[in-house]
Amino acid sequence: EAGVAQSPRYKIIEKRQSVAFWCNPISGHATLYWYQQILGQGPKLLIQFQNNGVVDDSQLPKDRFSAERLKGVDSTLKIQPAKLEDSAVYLCASSLRHEGTGYTFGSGTRLTVV
Amino acid sequence: GDSVTQMEGPVTLSEEAFLTINCTYTATGYPSLFWYVQYPGEGLQLLLKATKADDKGSNKGFEATYRKETTSFHLEKGSVQVSDSAVYFCALSGNSGGSNYKLTFGKGTLLTVNP
Numbered sequence: 001e002a003g004v005a006q007s008p009r010y011k012i013i014e015k016r017q018s019v020a021f022w023c024n025p026i027s028g029h030a031t032l033y034w035y036q037q038i039l040g041q042g043p044k045l046l047i048q049f050q051n052n053g054v055v056d057d058s059q060l061p062k063d064r065f066s067a068e069r070l071k072g073v074d075s076t077l078k079i080q081p082a083k084l085e086d087s088a089v090y091l092c093a094s095s096l097r098h099e100g101t102g103y104t105f106g107s108g109t110r111l112t113v114v
Numbered sequence: 115g116d117s118v119t120q121m122e123g124p125v126t127l128s129e130e131a132f133l134t135i136n137c138t139y140t141a142t143g144y145p146s147l148f149w150y151v152q153y154p155g156e157g158l159q160l161l162l163k164a165t166k167a168d169d170k171g172s173n174k175g176f177e178a179t180y181r182k183e184t185t186s187f188h189l190e191k192g193s194v195q196v197s198d199s200a201v202y203f204c205a206l207s208g209n210s211g212g213s214n215y216k217l218t219f220g221k222g223t224l225l226t227v228n229p
Contacts, residue, residue, distance in 0.1 A: 031215075033216065033217070035217075040221075040222075041221055041222070042118075042203050042205075042219030042220050042221050042222050043158070043203075043217070043219050044219070045216045045217070045218075048214060048216055055214050056214050056216060091157070091158065093158075093217075095215075103160070103207075103217060105157050105158040105159075106157060107156070107157040108157055
């Protein structure tokens with residue numbers, strides 16, 4: 001079974017620029033998550049989708065972050081404009097069912113904002 | 115809301131030493147508990163999990179027991195190897211209080227094993 005695919009692997013941008021990350025979950029996985037992992041900390045949930053609907057986006061800084069999951073398959077996370085404190089690894093994960101045990105993580109996108 | 119507290123690192127051990135990384139949690143209901151490992155330059159990998167009280171998760175010589183009475187899920191290994199050097203994250207997932215099965219992570223513990 002193919003894993004969770006993410007791109008790009010690395011990205012360096014200047015502050016106030018925009019950036020987008022892409023995630024393709026495991027085929028058939030209905031639930032998709034975006035996490036932000038700042039250096040030295042545990043991952044923090046940004047947004048959770050069930051199919052193409054948003055389940056939880058309470059931790060998403062909506063003034064600059066947006067995410068979509070068209071057709072309930074792949075997803076894009078965007079930051080516009082970026083700030084220095086957005087430097088982090090952005091992890092995508094998916095699970096087959098909405099039942100809290102079978103998560104698979106992608107390798108992540110490492111964002112550096114300079 | 116849900117939270118996970120794990121032992122602050124870094125932890126440095128010699129090869130074949132005994133490892134314990136403490137993890138306690140706060141959650142309502144009956145969450146599932148996990149240990150994830152992140153090797154240098156790699157993504158998060160599930161190490162082991164337990165879905166109900168008194169369950170023991172085990173993998174690659176690592177073990178952790180779900181203790182509801184002490185709200186703990188401590189990670190142990192009897193004899194560590196250099197290849198175990200990584201960051202270890204304790205996490206929980208539940209569906210009470212609006213948690214919606216999201217994973218809540220601890221801050222991570224860096225383990226370095228010296229030959």
